Amino acid sequence: MRAAVVTAYGAAPRYLEFPDPKPAGAHEIVVEVLAAGLHPRVRMQAGGSHYTSAGSGLPLVPGIDGVGRDAGGRLWYFMSLNGRYGSMAERAVIDTRRSVVLPAHADPLAIAATLNCVIASWLALTQRISMRPGQNVLVLGATGGTGRMAVRVARRLGADQVVAVGRDPERLAALPGATATAVTGDVETIAGIGAGIDIVLDFLWGEPAAEAMAAMVSNRADPARLLTWVNLGEMAGPRMTLPAGALRSTRLQVLGSGQGSLTGVTMTAEIPAVAAAIVDGAYAVEPDPVPLHDVERAWSLPADSSKRIVLHRL
Ligand SMILES: NC(=O)c1ccc[n+]([C@@H]2O[C@H](COP(=O)([O-])OP(=O)(O)OC[C@H]3O[C@@H](n4cnc5c(N)ncnc54)[C@H](OP(=O)(O)O)[C@@H]3O)[C@@H](O)[C@H]2O)c1
Known part of the structure; x- marks a missing residue:
């Protein structure tokens, strides 16, 4: 598959070939990724400076969450807390226990920009x-x-x-x-x-x-x-x-408060309520959509905290 790939900490990820992630357990499925937010936390992950970076190794696909579609057409919001295979790729393996099915009419860009x-x-x-x-x-x-x-x-x-x-x-x-x-x-x-x-x-x-x-x-x-x-x-x-x-x-x-001081189970349990509130329009961060293949350009865009860059394949 093609993916945003970090080969050196501190350098922008490049759009390269990367091995497809493989589902490992009964709770894992493959989704086609539609949208993934470029959050400050993702820049830290790609720069090797986040506290979870130790030991994750290179090369890696960045991205800590996203919206994807499974083989049956269902839309999922998922978290990618595995340090090597992130969400900025054509495909991702998601743990269905850390993910929620979204309403069919949910806007992948809006969810990817806002939920985190x-x-x-x-x-x-x-x-x-x-x-x-x-x-x-x-x-x-x-x-x-x-x-x-x-x-x-x-x-x-x-x-x-x-x-x-x-x-x-x-x-x-x-x-x-x-x-x-x-x-x-x-x-x-x-x-x-x-x-x-x-x-x-x-x-x-x-x-x-x-x-x-x-x-x-x-x-x-x-x-x-x-x-x-x-x-x-x-x-x-x-x-x-x-x-x-x-x-x-x-x-x-x-x-x-963050990954580690909150368990994955705790974080996942709250996602449905947050996703529902976003779909209902209670919260909105404006997405700034950039195609996934333009990941290097996305990384070089000036910081603008009024919007959220979202890498997408829509
Ligand atoms: N623990 C968690 O669960 C969790 C979840 C999500 C995010 N985060 C973290 O929260 C932080 C903010 O994320 P975000 O998504 O809000 O980022 P963002 O949209 O880029 O906003 C960054 C904010 O920081 C301000 N800022 C940046 N540099 C500053 C400086 N040197 N002095 C004072 N203010 C400065 C910006 O001010 P301007 O608006 O004036 O540019 C803006 O308000 C990040 O560290 C991120 O990793 C944590």
């Missing part, structure tokens, strides 16, 4: 922690695909206040669902509106997260009120400094 962005905060708020209606949420990195969806997910799960923090003031102002906004690095504003926050969904880490955490911790209205900091991504850097005093002076709890 929605499920990130959905799983964090429902599975890693249990957000209660009426709690206040702050989203760091709120103008990106997952950040924008996180604002909506938090509101739909019953959050009272949802504070959106991002680096682009114009896009922040246009963000639906946010009850307040602050520009990344504006620590005074973040300290003020963050005083009564219960949960932070952090897609940035690095310096912006360190600054925001220090500002919020120093200004808690009630230091005994739990502040749960959930890391989901590292767009601003893989490390941050965590002052010991922050942990002792307030009830600060830091944890992460």
